[in-house]
Structures are given as C-alpha cells and as structure tokens.
Amino acid sequence: ESWLTVKGNQDRALHEATDERLQRNPTLAFVVSEVGREGVEWCQALPATAELEDVLLCHGTPASDEGLLLEEVESGYPRLREPAKVREDLEAYASATLVLCGHTHLPRAVQLPGGPLVVNPGSVGLPAYDHDVPCFHRMESGSPHASYAIAERRGGGPWSVEHFRIPYPHEEAARRAGELGRPDWQKWIRTGFAR
Template structure:
C-alpha cells in the first residue's frame, strides 16, 4: 500500500494545491489528512471546500477541536477560521474523528494516540524544542497496535522506528513551516525553508514500511501577502522563510 500523508494545512490553499499536484505524480493508493486543516488567516473556507470535495480519510487536529469550542477561549487563528466557515463546513469538521484506522495496521493520529496536544517526535524543554529520544517516543506510542502510526501537529518532518518495528512518521506541514508557541515552555518550530511538506509511506513485500519525505515549491510570497492583508503580520516571515522572526 502506498500512502501520501498530509498535515497542518492551516488554510494555505496554494500550498495544498501544489502538494496535491505533486502527490498525483507518484501514483499513491490513498492520501490521508492528519488535521489542523483550516485554522489561520489565509483561505479557511476555500480549503475546507477543496478537501470536502476530495473526501480523503481525515482526522481532526487540536485546532479543529478548539475552533468548535468556547469563543471566549479561542485563539485568533481559530476565531478567524470559524468566522469564515460555512455551516456545512463546520458540520464536516464536527464529524471528524480524533484518530482513525486506515486499515488494521495503520493508525492516524494528530499528536499522539492519547492526545492531540502532545508532541510525538519532538520534545519541549526549558531550553526550547528538540527531536524526541527513542525512549520518549516509545512511551508516547504506548500500546497502540499498528505497524505504522502517522502523526502531525509539530510541523516537523520526522520518522523513527521503534524497537518493536513500529514506524512513526510525521510528514511535516503543508501550510506553515515555522511557528512559536508557549505550551509547556516557550519554543519555536522551524523547517528553515518555505516549501510545503508531505510524506509518502509504502510497505514492501515483507510488510515493512518505508518513508520518503517531499518538499514542494509554491507561491509562498502571495500567501505571505495574503496573511498580512488579513491581519497576521507574524505569519509573513514564517511563510516566506520557514523561520520565526528572521528579517528577510
């Protein structure tokens, strides 16, 4: 089985279209969407419309959960997306599962099997963020029974094979290549270039999964200008550079 995994689109329709076009050249069996789909000041309504029409296997991320929650506690990205979405799009988001089994040995999660907020393959410390250790990933994977676990949330393309053979893959972010956060401790997540990210995972004749990471060019300058026009100057540098707070 050949699976394309996309995640963390954040309403960036131009990046999504570029990624979908690239995926089409690889002859995959299925494309899966790992959540954080529309939140942000780009094109949430058009992004939701595109994905609803495609009807991909899709799970919700923490931002889908949050934009359906209490408006008084909602962040600006979620509030903007919620205000833009049509009733039928909100209903679609409401119906999305937190986790999904694509088949018996393939599990889709946003953060970890137990949480949509916990980083799976990265760890936040008082010194900032770093790649998670093997021991940390084993603990977070728990007893989840799947040869392949696909996750998102951190926007960082990573993979690790556990001692029991389970492969954990984060395809990175389609739509936003850098951000800062203060959950647990202040930290930044940066990919270093503005390219849209996704991954293709395929099992071989012995049933062993292998991953290839892809990065795709798209018109990130137009999207950066759109973010600025929609009131998010803090997204301009991340969209243009894949960095947080770097002057360009």
C-alpha cells in the same frame, strides 16, 4: 473519494471558538468565515485517532492533539524524545507498524527500535510557528515549501517513506496573512523560521 482524516488542535479550536475568541484571533475568525458552519461541523465530527489495519493516525499523540509525539521542548526548541517515551505514548497501539502524526509541522521519520516507523509529513502552509504549550517554544522547518510524505510497503515488508518539499505561492500566502493582521504568520510562511 474518501480520505481517512483525524482532528487536530486547530480543527478542535474551530468548534470551541467563542465570539470573544474570534475577536481576539483574526486567523481563527478568518477560517471560521471561510469554512462556514458546515465545515466547522465536519471538523468537529473527525475522530481524534484512526486505525487502518496496522497504521495509526493521530495529530499530536493518541491522547492529545497538542501533545508532542516525536519531540520534546528544551530551551525553547524541539529535540527528539527518547524512543522509550514515544513507545509509552503508543502502548495501546502495539500492533501498529506505521504511525502518522503531525502537530509540530516538522517533517521527519523515526524508526522506533523493535517498534513502528513514526512519520510526521510536515506542513502545507505553516512551516514555522511559536507556541506556549507545554512551554514557550519555536518549531521551524527552515523552508517555506509545502511538505508531505508518502509511506509505502511492498509485499508485507517494512515501510519506506519519502518526504517531499514542493514550492507553492507562499509569498502570496504570506502577504494574505499580513493583510489579515498576522505579521507573525506572514514571517513564518515566508521563511520557515519563527525568529
């Protein structure tokens, strides 16, 4: 079965990885070694956005896999953006009634007034992190559980969404991150916090 998939910033990083960057980033080196050349090429071939009828998929924003669609960073932490700013980012996709995005790893659903339902399903495997783009900030889901969402529409009506958090062997994943030289990821995976 084929799943509609879009490229995220980490998928792009796999393809852009240089030998020097692989030496400095043990996580990237591990992923490249695990997925192999074929996996890297598959990630590179993914589209940045995808549309299926009135559904839009993007990783960050339609214009950037590192953009923040629903949040903006203030004082090192995310807060919801004004709906008008989100709509500006979605202007070219006015017919979308459902927008599926990611990047922040924060599960949420935001109904834009007079516009689409925007859903971030959260993360399976990295429930918290810190990053320096656009400035230093922390994203924290507050739970080590895997997160996903199911959106459905019945009879042409409005979209509904359910978010789920399910346990998985996150302690094992955290231990492995530590073994691979990522004590930061170890903490993030174990706790869902980046402090």
